[in-house]
Amino acid sequence: KQEVTQIPAALSVPEGENLVLNCSFTDSAIYNLQWFRQDPGKGLTSLLLIQSSQREQTSGRLNASLDKSSGRSTLYIAASQPGDSATYLCAATFGNEKLTFGTGTRLTIIP
Amino acid sequence: KAGVTQTPRYLIKTRGQQVTLSCSPISGHRSVSWYQQTPGQGLQFLFEYFSETQRNKGNFPGRFSGRQFSNSRSEMNVSTLELGDSALYLCASSGAQDRVFSRETQYFGPGTRLLVL
Numbered sequence: 001k002q003e004v005t006q007i008p009a010a011l012s013v014p015e016g017e018n019l020v021l022n023c024s025f026t027d028s029a030i031y032n033l034q035w036f037r038q039d040p041g042k043g044l045t046s047l048l049l050i051q052s053s054q055r056e057q058t059s060g061r062l063n064a065s066l067d068k069s070s071g072r073s074t075l076y077i078a079a080s081q082p083g084d085s086a087t088y089l090c091a092a093t094f095g096n097e098k099l100t101f102g103t104g105t106r107l108t109i110i111p
Numbered sequence: 112k113a114g115v116t117q118t119p120r121y122l123i124k125t126r127g128q129q130v131t132l133s134c135s136p137i138s139g140h141r142s143v144s145w146y147q148q149t150p151g152q153g154l155q156f157l158f159e160y161f162s163e164t165q166r167n168k169g170n171f172p173g174r175f176s177g178r179q180f181s182n183s184r185s186e187m188n189v190s191t192l193e194l195g196d197s198a199l200y201l202c203a204s205s206g207a208q209d210r211v212f213s214r215e216t217q218y219f220g221p222g223t224r225l226l227v228l
Binding site for chain 2: 036097
């Protein structure tokens, strides 16, 4: 069964620190992996999309990596800010062509 | 460019009723997908439409259905509502042209929060 896992479920970090969010998946035959953020009661905002042929993608203070062989992706956030507080979800596209989501990591940046 | 819009934003229904939710994709996007988000199950894929055709479907009962119109707007319908259908229903559109919609960046709407009493 194709699954996506995010650990930990919640994370608190002081403002200004760099941090890494983890995402693991069970099937290395992955088409791509996307990272989203979700603010309370809101929809999802796409952050980064990494295709299977890529190793990483960067956008501003965000950097996402993909390692298919180990079944892992990480989202690195540099110089964290209170506005980064949200739930971060990763989602993978496997051979069934459906987007499979992790359960998310709720990030709190402490001012 | 306007984002994905969903109506209504909030809805309260009782068991046994049916409900129709609407989604308008980003202009020019022809792929629309629907997801259900609950605290227990997280985000789960319902179905995806492209050019008025359902291209992919998740593991939901037949009570959940959808359609897409020629202007790419989409509706999803849930019949015979159950308490467990209470959830945030999210719609996403993408500029995908080929058959693998989820290879493209998904742009999500704000969702419709459905409460079934």
